[in-house]
Amino acid sequence: MKKEITNKVLWLFAIGQLGWSILSGIISSWLVFYYTDIDGVLYKYITQGAVFIGLTIIGLITAFGRVFDAVTDPLIAGISDASKNPKGRRIPFMKIIAIPFALVTALIFILPCTGITWLNNTLLFVLLILFYLFMTIYCTPYNALISELGNNQKNRVNVSTFISLTYIVGLSLSYLVPNIASLFEGLVGAENSVKLAIGLLSLIAAIAMLIPGFTIKESDYIDVVPCKTTPMRSLLKTFKNKQFRRFVYSDVIYFFAVTLFQTGLAFYVTKLMKVDEGNTFILTVIMTVISLLLYLPVNKLAPKFGKKKLVIFGFLTYTAVFILTSFCGEGLVWGIIIAIFAAVPMAILGILPQAIVADIAEADSLTTGEKREGMFFASRTFAFKLGQALSLLVFTSIVASGSEMSYRITAIVAAVCCFIGAMLLLLYNEKSIMEIINEKGKIK
Numbered sequence: 001m002k003k004e005i006t007n008k009v010l011w012l013f014a015i016g017q018l019g020w021s022i023l024s025g026i027i028s029s030w031l032v033f034y035y036t037d038i039d040g041v042l043y044k045y046i047t048q049g050a051v052f053i054g055l056t057i058i059g060l061i062t063a064f065g066r067v068f069d070a071v072t073d074p075l076i077a078g079i080s081d082a083s084k085n086p087k088g089r090r091i092p093f094m095k096i097i098a099i100p101f102a103l104v105t106a107l108i109f110i111l112p113c114t115g116i117t118w119l120n121n122t123l124l125f126v127l128l129i130l131f132y133l134f135m136t137i138y139c140t141p142y143n144a145l146i147s148e149l150g151n152n153q154k155n156r157v158n159v160s161t162f163i164s165l166t167y168i169v170g171l172s173l174s175y176l177v178p179n180i181a182s183l184f185e186g187l188v189g190a191e192n193s194v195k196l197a198i199g200l201l202s203l204i205a206a207i208a209m210l211i212p213g214f215t216i217k218e219s220d221y222i223d224v225v226p227c228k229t230t231p232m233r234s235l236l237k238t239f240k241n242k243q244f245r246r247f248v249y250s251d252v253i254y255f256f257a258v259t260l261f262q263t264g265l266a267f268y269v270t271k272l273m274k275v276d277e278g279n280t281f282i283l284t285v286i287m288t289v290i291s292l293l294l295y296l297p298v299n300k301l302a303p304k305f306g307k308k309k310l311v312i313f314g315f316l317t318y319t320a321v322f323i324l325t326s327f328c329g330e331g332l333v334w335g336i337i338i339a340i341f342a343a344v345p346m347a348i349l350g351i352l353p354q355a356i357v358a359d360i361a362e363a364d365s366l367t368t369g370e371k372r373e374g375m376f377f378a379s380r381t382f383a384f385k386l387g388q389a390l391s392l393l394v395f396t397s398i399v400a401s402g403s404e405m406s407y408r409i410t411a412i413v414a415a416v417c418c419f420i421g422a423m424l425l426l427l428y429n430e431k432s433i434m435e436i437i438n439e440k441g442k443i444k
Contacts, residue, residue, distance in 0.1 A: 025174025088218025
């Protein structure tokens with residue numbers, strides 16, 4: 001008899017998301033800024049400007065890393081799904097990789113600082129590949145647990161809410177890099193203070209990622225039933241699911257758009273609003289606090305109106321936010337206005353997309369008899385990471401000139417893509433998925 005999955009268990013699980021979102025936020029928010037902005041402390045170490053048909057070194061490296069990351073997702077998912085480890089199919093992966101994942105994140109900003117540019121380019125490339133590999137090994141099994149711990153609609157929405165909360169808190173902490181660095185700048189200098197700040201946040205992330213592994217005994221709550229389908233065949237089966245494909249179409253476009261915005265946030269603050277990059281954290285806190293206040297309404301409205309309608313509303317709201325960003329002027333007040341409006345889609349899209357994937361995975365499991373939760377979440381990340389890779393290439397190429405207009409163009413592109421994502425999500429038939437779940441009697 002399996003133990004009851006309580007909110008305490010779900011909160012312990014959600015702390016892991018706090019950890020990896022700190023590391024992900026550091027890379028997505030500060031890698032391009034510190035290595036490409038002329039005022040960035042690491043600007044001098046790598047090759048700058050376009051090197052191949054308008055593409056930059058940092059753009060090529062980050063894009064390749066994301067593609068590599070996307071390709072490894074299904075492989076790790078297949079290995080995790082097929083695991084026969086009596087301690088579970090997910091937790092053992094998370095425990096073994098947490099510390100290397102945090103360590104390599106810090107090294108990305110520490111090692112590529114030799115006096116030889118080509119060596120720095122190479123080191124940055126290798127370290128980013130390791131970062132994305134380690135992130136996949138942790139996050140793919142972690143995401144599969146969203147469906148497995150969300151064994152009913154209540155737990156499913158709750159776990160999606162909890163991990164959304166820890167995600168935005170972790171992301172907010174990652175924006176603290178310049179603020180923490182300023183505390184040490186007088187002692188160790190600007191460059192070393194940034195490295196120290198990232199090192200401290202990486203340590204916090206490692207501790208957080210280890211908590212689920214040492215507090216949750218997976219086999220106590222989940223039936224460990226290895227999937228016998230090979231990773232490649234499982235991937236193909238997953239993408240044959242029509243409703244999953246329809247959801248993923250919109251997800252790819254959405255992540256392309258939001259990655260443009262997230263990568264550009266520090267630039268919007270410094271280049272368009274003309275304020276210090278440390279204000280990025282202030283704006284993130286505003287978004288986080290307002291978003292948290294909206295969690296309960298989103299949680300209550302999802303069963304009433306359906307997840308699909310709320311996600312489409314979130315897409316359209318983000319579209320308006322991106323348009324506003326493209327027209328913003330000088331002064332922090334612009335950032336505050338943008339942060340207030342961005343909190344709405346942040347709350348919606350932080351909770352519901354994971355629950356939608358969990359619904360699709362559950363319906364597929366009930367129909368086919370195969371438990372491939374890991375592959376469904378990995379296939380989703382496989383698809384949207386390709387969108388992120390393209391986004392990083394596009395962003396670094398658009399802003400290569402460093403002009404103010406180039407940053408406004410990135411926000412316009414993000415707005416157009418987010419609107420397209422909303423239109424594509426109209427194709428997803430949520431009703432048919434819920435009918436399968438309810439008819440099988442697994443979720444009431």
